[in-house]
Amino acid sequence: MNPTFANPEFIKTNGRIAVSVDRLAKTYPVPFLRLKKLLRRKFKPPVDALRGISFDIHEGEIFGLIGPNGAGKTTLTKIIATLVQPTSGQVTVRGHDSVHDDEIVRRNVGLAGAEERSFYFRLTSEQNLLFFARLYGLSGSTARQRIDELLTLFELGELRARRYAELSTGNKQRLSVARAMLANPPILLLDEPTRSLDPLAAARMRATIRSLAQTDGRTVFLTSHNLAEVEELCDRVAIIGKGAIHALDTQAKLRTMHTEEEHVSIGFASLAIVDAERALASSFSRELFVLHAAERRDESVVKFKRAPNDDLLNNLLRVLQESGAVIRSVETERPTLLDVLESYEREKESAS
Amino acid sequence: MILFLRRVWAFVARDWRLELSYRMQFFLRILSILIVVTTLFFISKIFAGFTDPHFEQWRDPLAAWLTGLAVLNYFMTGFSSLANAIRQEQVQGTLESVLMTPISVPTVIVASSAWDFVQATFFSFLYLLFGWLFFGVHYRGSFVLALFFLLLTTMVLSCLGILSASFAMVFKRGDPFGIFLGTGSALFSGVFFPIQLVSQYAGSGVASISRILPATYGLDGIRRVLIVGQGFSQVREPMVTLLVFLAVLLPFSLWVFGRAVRRAKRDGSLIQY
Numbered sequence: 001m002n003p004t005f006a007n008p009e010f011i012k013t014n015g016r017i018a019v020s021v022d023r024l025a026k027t028y029p030v031p032f033l034r035l036k037k038l039l040r041r042k043f044k045p046p047v048d049a050l051r052g053i054s055f056d057i058h059e060g061e062i063f064g065l066i067g068p069n070g071a072g073k074t075t076l077t078k079i080i081a082t083l084v085q086p087t088s089g090q091v092t093v094r095g096h097d098s099v100h101d102d103e104i105v106r107r108n109v110g111l112a113g114a115e116e117r118s119f120y121f122r123l124t125s126e127q128n129l130l131f132f133a134r135l136y137g138l139s140g141s142t143a144r145q146r147i148d149e150l151l152t153l154f155e156l157g158e159l160r161a162r163r164y165a166e167l168s169t170g171n172k173q174r175l176s177v178a179r180a181m182l183a184n185p186p187i188l189l190l191d192e193p194t195r196s197l198d199p200l201a202a203a204r205m206r207a208t209i210r211s212l213a214q215t216d217g218r219t220v221f222l223t224s225h226n227l228a229e230v231e232e233l234c235d236r237v238a239i240i241g242k243g244a245i246h247a248l249d250t251q252a253k254l255r256t257m258h259t260e261e262e263h264v265s266i267g268f269a270s271l272a273i274v275d276a277e278r279a280l281a282s283s284f285s286r287e288l289f290v291l292h293a294a295e296r297r298d299e300s301v302v303k304f305k306r307a308p309n310d311d312l313l314n315n316l317l318r319v320l321q322e323s324g325a326v327i328r329s330v331e332t333e334r335p336t337l338l339d340v341l342e343s344y345e346r347e348k349e350s351a352s
Numbered sequence: 353m354i355l356f357l358r359r360v361w362a363f364v365a366r367d368w369r370l371e372l373s374y375r376m377q378f379f380l381r382i383l384s385i386l387i388v389v390t391t392l393f394f395i396s397k398i399f400a401g402f403t404d405p406h407f408e409q410w411r412d413p414l415a416a417w418l419t420g421l422a423v424l425n426y427f428m429t430g431f432s433s434l435a436n437a438i439r440q441e442q443v444q445g446t447l448e449s450v451l452m453t454p455i456s457v458p459t460v461i462v463a464s465s466a467w468d469f470v471q472a473t474f475f476s477f478l479y480l481l482f483g484w485l486f487f488g489v490h491y492r493g494s495f496v497l498a499l500f501f502l503l504l505t506t507m508v509l510s511c512l513g514i515l516s517a518s519f520a521m522v523f524k525r526g527d528p529f530g531i532f533l534g535t536g537s538a539l540f541s542g543v544f545f546p547i548q549l550v551s552q553y554a555g556s557g558v559a560s561i562s563r564i565l566p567a568t569y570g571l572d573g574i575r576r577v578l579i580v581g582q583g584f585s586q587v588r589e590p591m592v593t594l595l596v597f598l599a600v601l602l603p604f605s606l607w608v609f610g611r612a613v614r615r616a617k618r619d620g621s622l623i624q625y
Contacts, residue, residue, distance in 0.1 A: 028620055075620070083448050085617040106454040117445030120366065122373040127366070134362030135453035137355050179449075 018187055018219040019057040019080060024089035026050040026075050026243075049075040051243040052089065059186070062213045062220040064234030066227060066341060072243040073223040074114070077189050080221065081111045093187060110180030114191040116172055121165035125156055125175055128164055129182065136183040143182075150178040153208065155201075169196040174205070181212075187219045188212065194229060202226075206233055227337040237337065239344055246344045255335045261305045263333040264313060269299045271325035276300060279323040280316070289316070299328060359455060360463045367467030385475060389482040392417045407546045409575040415489045416579060420543035422479035423574055426472045426502060427567050430509035431533055433468035434461055434517040442520075457610050461514060469506075493577040497584060501577065504594045505570025509533075511601035512566075518605075518612035522621075533565070541567035569593045 028047040030036065036043045050072045057063045065073050078084040080091055082102040091098040093105045119128045126147060133143035151157045154174040159167060167175065173196050180188055193209065194202035210233060212218045224230050230237055231251055238248040247254055268276070277291050280302065289304040302320070306312040317327060371378060396414035410416045441447035441464075450460070483489035512533055537543070540550060540562040547568060551559035562568045569590035576582040576590075 026620075029618070078448075078620070081452055083452060083617060084620045085614065087618075103454045103456060106452060111452050113448070115445060115448070118449040120370065120444065120446060122370055123366065127369055131362050131366045132449065132453060134358050134365075135450065135455055137358065137454070139358065 016059045017056045018059045018061070018094060019221065020090075020092045021053060021055050021057075021076070021080075022090045022092070023052045023054050024050055024076070024079065024091060025052045025087050026072075026079065026084065027087045049243050050079075050086070053240075053243070053245045054089075055238060055245060055248055057219060057221060059219050060213060060217045061235045062209070062222060062233050064230040064237040065221070065223045065240055066225075066230055066237060066337065067240035068341075068345065070242075071240045073240060074191060076240070077111070077113075077191050077221070077223060081109055081189055082106055083111075107183065108185055109187045109189060110183065110185040111189045112173075112177040112180040112191065112193055114195060116169065118176065119164045119172070119179075122163060124161050124163055125151070125167065125171075126160040128175070129179060132179050133182045138183065146182060146184075150181055154178045155204070170198060170201055173197060174201075177205070177208075185218075187221065190220060190222045192224050192226075193222065194224070194226060202229070209233060227341065231337050239341060241344060247340070251337065254337065254340050257340075261307060261335070263303065264306055265301050265303050265329075265331045265333075266316065266320065266327060267294055267296075267299055267301050267329035267331075268320055268325040268327050271300070271320065271323055273300050275323060276302065276320065276325060279319055283315070283319050284312075288312075356459055356462075359459050360466050363463040364466045364470060371467075371471075381475065382478065385478045386482055388421070389418065389479060389487065392421075393483075393487045406548060409572075409579050410546055412489065412579070414483060414487060415491070416575065417544065418479050418483040418489060419491075419575055419578055420571060422476040423502065423505075423571050424538065424543045424567070425479070426469075426476045426506055427509050427537060427570065429465075429468045429472035430506035431513045431537075432516065433465040433472075434510070434513045435520045437464035437468070438517045439520050451613075457613060458606065461517075461606075461609065465510070465513070491578045492581040493579075494583070495578075497587070498574050498577045501570055501573040501587070501591070501594075504591065504598065505566060505573075508566040508570070508594055508597045508601060511598065511605040514605035514609050515601075518608045521609075521612040521616050522619075533567075536561065537565055537567040541565045542571050543567075566594060566597045569597075 026049045028049060030043045030046050053072075053076075065076065067073055075084060079086050079098060080093065082098050082105050085099055093108050096104045096108070098105050120131070123131070129147045129150070130143055133146060138146060147160075148157075151160050154177065156171060156174055156178065159171060164172065164175070173193065177190065177193055180190070188209075190209065194205050197205055206229060209220055209222070213220050220233075222230065222234060234251065236248065236250055237254060239246045239254070247257060249257065271279075273291055273293065280289055280291075289302050291300060291302050293299070294301045302316070304312065304316065313330075317330075321327065393414055396412075396417070399413050438447065441450060455463075480489075480491070484491070516533075540547065540559075542562070547559065547562045550562060573587045573590040573594075576587050
């Protein structure tokens, strides 16, 4: 196990490592650099897409990778998929090196990329899948049976005879995931799998992804800009920025690493805002809370932040009730992955 | 082997279906071949009665032109099909999807070109068929030997095609092989006129270009068999030359293509075009 970002508390079904990323770096070279230097032509500096990152993904785990555009998510995905070679470091998939054993790695990995132009536009959904199934080595009958299963699973059965060019963006997305699963690979690489799906279809896709990991014991590596989706699906999440992993852990731990504070809103009635403010100010510092009228008539809301398990909530409720307020609701909001991501972005900006 | 054939079949079936989606183009090409053969028939009538004993293969210019065009069509396929296929996949954005499957580099090479060869065989056959059917062109000699020559020359030109595809993989455009071999073969390997004329009019220096083109030996061998009616022992010289070309170019071109794929992966430019 890599020393970096190894979490002993995270125990999966069998503890085996599906993907190991070890001191991986990728610099996109400047094409024909020597020639450009010789001719004294201007050139952009090489791009450091990944800067020596290390982590492991366990078998059966749903692993999320989040980060802003240009952070290195796609490069990392493509290196695992053997489509891009690293500058240094190593990726092993079930023990096989992604550069030297690339054919074996590709047998173990299915990739559903975010690129829409990865199918033959004039072929139908079924013909496209049949072509790729044969490249994966499936015989005619096995391929057709597998395609039937996948078209049903991804609700594309009625569109099987429709040309790829005529499919909606969401259906193209689903077909891409179906293709990734043609050879039933133990590891799925999903690059923004619900990017273009409507909310209902996205929810069904998430349920499918979850069942693939839970029922079939498949490992899923997922990149997404949809943080709610990552929160819903992933066992562990890595935050990547400018080619470096800023943090990697379970979501709960990431949130507490970022801040332990909770946002709390108390809705109350039968007490005017002015009176509530006076009562609260007599017991707490004014910077601690914010009061405003609620959307519902005759109700007000007090908002404040608290650390988990402190006495602030209890004390505030007591003061309000002693002043004659009737408590109507108490809502707590824990930090989201968006908060965590934003905090790392802020740290980065202040550092630079 | 079964797996290899299944993958080659996947490409052939895919390209057949893509071809079917452009039916009109297919029929127009057949028509254009018929028009070319008819035109050449009338041009050949200008030369009726003019026979030069030095140009044995050109006694019947129509037969010489038709074999030249049929063979050139096949050679050009061998030479350009892989580069075209790679470029097509790059433009469509499907190259990554294909290379994402557990398919080896030699399989990509053979499978990507397979349909083009099926098509080239059909269209080359049409040149000869139309000549025989409508314009009384007669071929003699062993068709098996002619086919062997065709296969051998195509393999040699396919090696150059692999080099051309390697170029397309890395540099995307501006393939120098296409310019030199494509236009060079048509001019210097005797497709439309005897290569002896180049020497006669442009000097032996320029004529030596034809000696380094594999198509020259292929075309010479096929015409000797089909038009003059020579046998195996008489066509040994161009055959040995082609075998030497193949022995040198095949391992070299495969090595270069493997390097080109790795280079594109290192640059992250597989789907760029």
